[in-house]
Structure formats: structure tokens, C-alpha cells
Amino acid sequence: MSDxxxxxxxxxxxxxxxxxxxxxxxxxxxxxxxxxxxxxTHAPNLVLxxxxxxxxxRPNVLPLSIGDGELAETATCVIPLPDIFSDYLQAGRIxxxxxxxxxxxxxxxxxxxxxxxxxxxxxxxxxxxxATEIAAHARDVLIVxxxxxxxxxxxxxxxxxxxxxxGRAKSGARGRGPSVIVTDVGILKPHGESGEFxxxxxxxxxxxxxxxxxxxxxxxxxxxxxxCAAPGAPELAALRALEAxxxxxxxxxxxxxx
Numbered sequence: 432m433s434d435x436x437x438x439x440x441x442x443x444x445x446x447x448x449x450x451x452x453x454x455x456x457x458x459x460x461x462x463x464x465x466x467x468x469x470x471x472t473h474a475p476n477l478v479l480x481x482x483x484x485x486x487x488x489r490p491n492v493l494p495l496s497i498g499d500g501e502l503a504e505t506a507t508c509v510i511p512l513p514d515i516f517s518d519y520l521q522a523g524r525i526x527x528x529x530x531x532x533x534x535x536x537x538x539x540x541x542x543x544x545x546x547x548x549x550x551x552x553x554x555x556x557x558x559x560x561x562a563t564e565i566a567a568h569a570r571d572v573l574i575v576x577x578x579x580x581x582x583x584x585x586x587x588x589x590x591x592x593x594x595x596x597x598g599r600a601k602s603g604a605r606g607r608g609p610s611v612i613v614t615d616v617g618i619l620k621p622h623g624e625s626g627e628f629x630x631x632x633x634x635x636x637x638x639x640x641x642x643x644x645x646x647x648x649x650x651x652x653x654x655x656x657x658x659c660a661a662p663g664a665p666e667l668a669a670l671r672a673l674e675a676x677x678x679x680x681x682x683x684x685x686x687x688x689x
Contacts, residue, residue, distance in 0.1 A: 433636060435662050437615040439670060440634050442468060443662040445529075445575050445613040453526040454478040454519075456565055461575045462529030463493055464673070465613075471669045480519065482561050484510045492677040501680075516561065520568050523605055528569030530562055530592065530609075531576050534584050537627045537648045539574065539594025539609035541566065542587040549589055559591045566592035567604035578614035578645035585648045595626025617642040622653060632657040 435443075445465035449455065451474040457466045467490065470477045479488050483497040487507030494502050503509050510518075519525055532541035533556050543562060547553035566572055572594075576582060593599060594609050612619040612628055617639075620631040629651035630642050635658060643650045662670075 433661065435667055437634070437637075439662055439667060440659075441575070441577075441613055441615045442670060443666050444618060444634070444659055445573065446472065446666070448573060448611060448613070449474050449477060449527065452476045452478070454480065454524060455527040455529065456480050456482075456520060456525045456561075456569060458482075458529050458531065459494060459496055461531060462573075464670070465575060466529065467493065467673060468666070468670050471673065472666055480515065480525070482512065482515065484512050484515055486510065486515075486519075492680040493673065495681065516564055520561075520564055521605075523568065523570065525565075525569045526571060528565035528572045528606070530565060530572055530574050532562070532574075532582075532591065534582055534587050535574065535576060535612070536584060536587050536594070537650075538596060538625065539572075539612065539621065539628060540587055540590050540596055541574070541592040541594065542589045544589040544591045546588055552588075562592045566594070566609070567602070567606060569606045571607060572609040574609050574612045576612065576614060578616050578642070580645065580647035583614075583646040583648070595621060614642075614645070616645050618659065619650075620653070622651070627651070629653050630656065632659050634659050635661045 442464050446469040449469040455466050457463050457479050466479055480486050481497045481502050485502040485506035488502045489505045490501045492501055532543040534542035543556050544558055545552035545555055616637050617630055618632040619628040622629045631653045633639055633642055639652050
């Protein structure tokens with residue numbers, strides 16, 4: 432039995448993909464945890480940008496939302512939201528865009544709009560936010576999602592953000608599209624001209640068959656299948672300390688000025 436959880440393995444695996452000095456457009460949740468873990472371990476000069484306009488932020492705890500004051504208080508600077516997109520993202524200055532969604536298909540296309548039909552959905556989701564632009568213009572896109580047949584689907588109910596779709600090269604998208612999907616059962620990478628994602632690495636103790644069963648399409652397995660190293664003690668210590676600080680900070684009552 433391992434001394435770490437699958438969520439911790441997934442977060443560590445995502446953090447390891449980041450290099451020191453890269454500029455990352457970060458989302459809340461798993462992407463934020465992965466980016467800040469990388470910053471606290473092997474990539475201290477990672478530049479984190481959140482959609483609220485904070486640049487070079489170095490939070491001591493994980494933010495609850497992009498509007499969390501922790502991001503502005505620890506940022507190098509804060510600029511207007513439209514400038515984040517026009518002067519950074521669309522100008523090609525973002526190395527890595529982190530994305531997640533409710534659904535993903537075999538080509539890395541994402542749905543964060545509706546479950547069911549658009550006209551009469553079973554569930555209406557938060558929507559695109561900046562995900563469509565991130566998927567199109569970040570130089571590289573990393574996707575972090577827990578794998579279930581309900582989220583990794585043969586056919587999206589709605590395509591919010593583009594992965595390796597037909598016609599991407601002529602669409603005006605500047606970025607190369609998603610290069611990796613990090614899940615709680617393994618890592619997927621695109622292969623072949625179509626860009627279809629296949630299992631490229633598994634985690635210790637998780638066989639390829641379990642990873643394939645968690646995906647709703649016939650998941651191919653690359654012949655050079657790798658096994659990721661288990662989280663090291665420094666990685667786990669940094670991640671758990673970050674989560675402990677976050678939990679403690681969010682338990683404290685908010686004191687409003689008199």
C-alpha cells in the first residue's frame with residue numbers, strides 16, 4: 432500500500448512537467464496546486480498568471496478563486512483583465528496553459544458548457560471563461576482531469592475548447608494544442624497525425640488495464656509505456672504543507688474593518 436493518494440500522485444505528475452522560468456496561465460483547483468508545487472520545489476522562477484490579472488503571483492496558500500486577495504497581495508503586478516488576453520495570451524507570451532473540463536474526447540477537445548443538449552441541457556456548466564482562448568493561443572496546453580467514463584467520452588455534448596480538431600491548422604490558433612493529459616490513473620499523450628490521445632505512462636501499482644477502463648473510448652497504449660516514479664519525500668512534504676496552510680487559512684474567520 433502506497434503512502435500517498437492518487438490525487439497526490441496526479442498533482443506531483445503534473446508539477447513535474449513544468450520547467451523553471453516558464454510562464455503559466457493557471458486555473459483554480461488542480462492546476463493551481465500543480466503549478467504552486469512546482470514553484471515550491473524544482474521551478475522557483477515559474478511565472479504564474481491568473482485570469483484576474485495577477486502576474487508573477489507567489490501565493491502562500493492555494494486561492495479559493497481567481498479573485499482571492501492572496502493572488503494580488505503576492506503578485507509582481509496586477510493588470511486589467513483584457514490586457515492579460517491581448518498583451519500576454521494572444522500575443523504568444525504564455526508558455527503553458529492549464530485546463531480542465533467536465534468532458535474531454537480522444538483528441539483533447541473540451542466541454543465546460545452543458546451536459547445534454549444545448550437547448551435543453553441536463554446540467555448547465557460554468558462555461559468557457561478564458562478556456563477557449565487559452566486552448567487556441569497558449570504555446571502548449573496541459574490538461575489535468577480525473578478519469579472516468581463519464582468525463583472521458585467518445586462524443587462531447589458540446590465543444591467549448593479545441594484540441595486536435597480537424598482544421599486546427601487553418602483556424603488561426605497560434606498554439607500547438609494539448610500535449611498531455613494528466614489523470615489520476617496515468618498520463619496520456621497524442622500520437623499519430625490525428626492527435627488522438629493514448630496512454631503513455633502509468634503510476635506505480637496501477638496497471639494499464641485500469642487506466643483503459645477509466646476512459647470511455649478504446650484507449651490505445653503506446654508501445655514504450657512508462658511507469659512514473661512515485662512522489663518523493665520532498666514533493667509530498669511541500670504539497671502537504673501547502674494544503675495544510677490552505678486549510679488553516681480558509682478556516683480562519685474573515686475580519687472586516689470597523
